[in-house]
Amino acid sequence: MPNVASRGRGRRAMNEINMVPFIDVMLVLLIIFMVTAPLISPSTIELPSVGKANRPPDEKIEVLIGKDESIELRLDKITQRLTLAELPAAVLGAQSGKPAGSTAVVISADRSVRYDSVVQVLDRLQRQGVQRVGLAVQPSP
Incomplete structure (x- = not known):
């Protein structure tokens, strides 16, 4: 009341x-x-371990990103320096003579390179339709 x-x-x-x-x-x-x-336990993300990674592909096209964020394309021990705009066309040209999906594209970047630069290269390749793009890792000792 x-x-x-x-x-x-x-x-x-x-x-x-x-x-x-x-x-x-x-x-x-x-x-x-x-x-x-x-x-309450915080959510954890289980990232894949390098020790459990698949073996590297036999045939690969390697994209190298240097400390100064320069981009190089390595095909059969021949290295050529490219810009980000030229890279997808060169990779697609290298993949064109081989069966679809047989040649992997591996991006190798220096440890000190900004994450953004690696993602830009990966995104540009995937948007242009490049098949089997991955990142190179160093196996743990």
Whole structure:
């Protein structure tokens, strides 16, 4: 029953909000979250291990990204320097004489190269329809 105040002639309901129940509920929720927070394990991402990687392909076209973010294309020990715009056409030309999907494209980048540069090369090759593009890794000792 609401609190009523007597003023002169009649009884009127008070217009004030009682904050005590609200604060009690908030404190109980805070305690519940504080107790359960350490029990929740953060999600983990299981990346593939280098030790479990498949063996490298027999025939490959290697795209080398140097420390200065220069791009080179290596075909049968012949290396040529290219720009990012010229790269997809050169790779597609190298793959054209062979059966579809038989020649893999491997991107090898220096450890100090920005991740963005490697992703740009990978994206440009995939958008132009180059098949079997992957990243080279160094096996763990």
